[in-house]
Amino acid sequence: MILKDKTGEGKLGDNKILEVKEICKSFHQPQSGILAVLNRVSFELGAGETTAVVGQSGSGKTTLLSLIAGLDNPDSGQVVLAGEDLCTMKENKLARYRAQKIGIVFQQFHLMPHLSARENISLPLEILKQDQIQRRTDAMLEKVGLGDRQHHLPGQLSGGECQRVAIARALIIKPALLLADEPTGNLDMETGEKVSKLLFDLVAGENKTLILVTHNLDLANRCNSILTLDRGRLV
Ligand code: ADP
Numbered sequence: 674m675i676l677k678d679k680t681g682e683g684k685l686g687d688n689k690i691l692e693v694k695e696i697c698k699s700f701h702q703p704q705s706g707i708l709a710v711l712n713r714v715s716f717e718l719g720a721g722e723t724t725a726v727v728g729q730s731g732s733g734k735t736t737l738l739s740l741i742a743g744l745d746n747p748d749s750g751q752v753v754l755a756g757e758d759l760c761t762m763k764e765n766k767l768a769r770y771r772a773q774k775i776g777i778v779f780q781q782f783h784l785m786p787h788l789s790a791r792e793n794i795s796l797p798l799e800i801l802k803q804d805q806i807q808r809r810t811d812a813m814l815e816k817v818g819l820g821d822r823q824h825h826l827p828g829q830l831s832g833g834e835c836q837r838v839a840i841a842r843a844l845i846i847k848p849a850l851l852l853a854d855e856p857t858g859n860l861d862m863e864t865g866e867k868v869s870k871l872l873f874d875l876v877a878g879e880n881k882t883l884i885l886v887t888h889n890l891d892l893a894n895r896c897n898s899i900l901t902l903d904r905g906r907l908v
């Protein structure tokens with residue numbers, strides 16, 4: 674369900690990359706019992722489309738992203754990425770599929786602290802045993818402007834630089850889908866602006882599909898559509 678399509682192009686249909694169908698997710702909480710976080714959430718995304726997910730803190734945005742990433746299972750419903758239902762995939766296949774098709778950028782960067790910027794960026798290529806790792810890592814370092822910081826550890830980098838490493842790591846496998854969970858939430862305004870510009874430039878340059886969770890309405894407005902979560906439902 675696309676609630677706001679500023680392009681008005683009706684791009685969905687033949688080039689559909691993601692279908693989220695009627696997903697429900699609850700958690701058991703010690704004090705309050707069962708908490709229904711997502712209630713029959715459905716929407717579709719076309720390849721190359723960008724969408725923002727907004728909603729109050731606790732409205733289920735991160736939960737939705739982790740279900741789309743196949744990091745957790747919904748109680749019911751389907752997440753179909755490039756024609757395959759992630760929810761019924763066996764764990765081995767899912768892990769590989771996730772590594773090949775989905776890039777994720779988190780608010781807290783989640784870099785490997787003992788690896789350099791360069792090693793963090795090339796890690797997905799190493800894991801997937803890809804070709805031309807040196808060359809592709811060089812090119813990606815160049816794209817995110819970290820050539821002169823490549824041998825630094827995350828602890829020796831600024832927040833903005835760490836997030837650029839995380840963006841590079843997420844994009845180096847050329848994922849079909851990029852998920853970003855409040856990617857500028859941990860950065861000051863000026864740095865956040867630079868990092869989000871980089872993110873949008875890279876996404877547009879490679880015609881990537883993006884789902885961006887953000888509190889920042891300026892950022893949300895840069896996406897083709899905006900999904901608003903309220904008490905477990907898209908409104
Ligand atoms: P948002 O990202 O929109 O702030 P979340 O998706 O992180 O919201 O969380 C939605 C609700 O689900 C919150 O009330 C949170 O406490 C609860 N929640 C999230 N993950 C778990 C979990 N693993 N166990 C129990 N409750 C959870």
Ligand code: MG
Binds near residue numbers: 734736
């Ligand atoms: Mg969250």
